[in-house]
Amino acid sequence: MSLMDMPMEYAGAYGPVVINAVKALVVLIIGWFLAGFLSSLVRKRVVSHPKIDDTIGNFVASIVKWLVLLVTFIAVLQMFGIAATSLVAVLGAATLAIGLALQGTLSDIAAGVMLIIFRPYKLGQFVDIGGTSGTVKDLNLFITELVTPDNVQIIMPNGKAWGSVVTNFSAHDTRRLDLTFGIDYGDDADKAIQLILETAKADSRVHSDPEPWVRVTNLGDSSVDLGVRLWCDAGDYWELKFHMLKEVKASFDKNGINIPYPHIMSVPK
Incomplete structure (x- = not known):
């Protein structure tokens, strides 16, 4: 049964919800594409700078992408009447539970930041991380991606990479x-x-x-x-x-x- 066929009292009750759901879907789609576009734009701009290497470009682009997605998520919640202040209060009350549930992910993010600060390896370098060897293809907020000489993809959480012995075969000329x-x-x-x-x-x-x-x-x-x-x-x-x-x-x-x-x-x- 369509919205037009509903009795007036039901149409009046569910109409705003349907409208908000459609708006939220549009915002999600726009936010998703905007996150990808801004991430790609930042990566190109940063990488094109002669004094900044590709590793930092990829990392900054990853941060921009997740920040845009976070803003999009908050905007969608506000469309359903959940204020940002209320969201912050809820998240604050659930900090312990979220921290325990996502401790591995949060550890990977912290490790990613440390990898960018100390930079034991960069994109394009051949490294051995805890016994796993390959060329660094990507380094973002969560993972380090390696490609082996026989073109096998290896995804390593940043927490494991930061906690392992890193041998960089390409660090010196x-x-x-x-x-x-x-x-x-x-x-x-x-x-x-x-x-x-x-x-x-x-x-x-x-x-x-x-x-x-x-x-x-x-x-x-x-x-x-x-x-x-x-x-x-x-x-x-x-x-x-x-x-x-x-x-x-x-x-x-x-x-x-x-x-x-x-x-x-x-x-x-």
């Missing part, structure tokens, strides 16, 4: 690449060292300062271990590692340097 090559006891260690140095210096990604370092670092059960320390740009770390392993192996083969490996010998019966 340069990194030290450590390698170990084992050679046979019968081979010339000085010659092997020279071959490794020549391979390293031939690669433009290896920094000359600090200069490449190669030393005998261990006398193992079946090999003489040569430790290698090379400095490079952080972005070149993995490709340089793979290249050095391949090129040093090729250089050893060409110059008669043997890399020991386990052999299985059959015993005559």
